[in-house]
Amino acid sequence: MISFVDTHCHLDGEEFEQDREKVMQRARETGCKAIFLPAIDLASSQRILTLCQQYSEFLYPMIGLHPEEVRADWREQLAAIKLLFPSRGAAQGLVAIGEVGLDFYWSREFEQEQLEAFEEQIRWSVETQLPLMIHCRKAQNEMVQILKKYAKDLPGGVFHCFTGNEIEAAELLQFERFVLGVGGVSTFKKSHLPEVLPAAVPLDRLVLETDAPYMAPVPMRGQRNESAYIRYVITRLAEAYGVSEDVICQCTNENVEKVFAIQ
Template identity: 80%
Template sequence: MKSEKILAVQATKGRAATAVEVSFVDTHCHLDGEEFDLDRAEVMQRAREAGCKAIFLPAIDFPTSQRILTLSEQYPDRLYPMVGLHPEEVRADWREQLEKIKVLIHHPSSVSPLIAIGEVGLDFYWSREFEKEQLEAFEVQVQWSVETQLPLMIHCRKAQNEMVHIIKRYADRLPGGVFHCFTGNDKEAAELLQFDRFVLGVGGVLTFKKSHLPEVLPTSVPLDRLVLETDAPYMAPVPMRGQRNESSYIRHVITRLAEAYGVDELEICHHTNENVKKVFGIQV
């Protein structure tokens, strides 16, 4: 969609919403991490008070997949689990890891069923040592998404060409998913948005001083293609940058998105919640 068409349908910027009114989903939070071991319950309470109705938990390997399933069973209807092998965790034993994770997929919890395959993808930022293995592991997990019709939570860094090449082969059979932590330009956004059942995840980077996202997003990405995320404990938004991130901090992302798109915060929440419903089938 051309930028002028996107902007034409947007309302003028309105008021900020109160915490009572706001309702949103954190679609990407590593709440199982040791960074939260001392105050996980308090973090969840702050999230609830800020308006966060649900927190989606991506895994990075087999042990975290197990932890996330256990944690989600303790908080049904608040925490929603995924399982998967993160590209940075792909090593020589990746096949064994995937075999173990596959068992979890085929024996789902009746208390807290899986909502996605993730966090999966490609990451060549630091090294291409395991490039071949990453490509194979990602494609296997894309095939899982096709087989199970569970959406994908995709991590991609310095590998968009390779990632898009794989997704294209399965695009007509994939249920959709999220391109997590989008930080790209208008051309990269357009390339990802060609997959019409996928959305872009936006978090704290939007608020950074040098971020170009406040200019890129309103002219390149319609609000019906965005979801909110933290990637906690990482990537805390301004003014919390440098601290441990948590789900309640999404309020700062919502505020910045509302300013960028020229709408009020409730409209941001409405659109992103509808997108969560479309991709994951979860309504808040």
């Protein structure tokens, strides 16, 4: 049976309120051995820490401020989130700082605030040596410029939901301790990822993710996504790379251990 990790799932969300236990059970039955939960703000950070304490053998928390949640009060939000950090970081269960980054897709209203909030959380990563879970949409140039300032000191992380081309992949992979998160988009009919990934991204630079409840893979597209559906992503990646599903799982699991410093 295949064994994998979902490195990005919003399992704390209200979409899972009615059947969270069943979602976790289905994930386990499909081969999922761990699910990583990214926060988006103070409330979700608190929620995720509580949920991961309840299921500490299966769920792993990240805390941070998502770029789309950055407002005029971002400094107060970050100050409150930082108080949630245990003194010994990963030893207390935190696996990353996230979901952080830049998103100028809908609006640039809080562009400066996003840039400052992102950089502040990058500094947290340097201080704690916890990896970053990075969200970036319509802002890769700005993101890369900020990361370059801290590249030598950062422990690494994930560029979540990679959907780019070979040039964009190369630009991200210059950060040697970072990997690309790939999920349901790779199965979409119009996706170019099955061509881009084997050409530009070695298997030692990939991790699996759902971003559930969003972006369910084919043949579940249009439904609520969940960790069990990663099996469709694994199948598509195995076809694209010309390897077995076991190889995809083995490589991505090793990458998870390397980036997140967990077994």
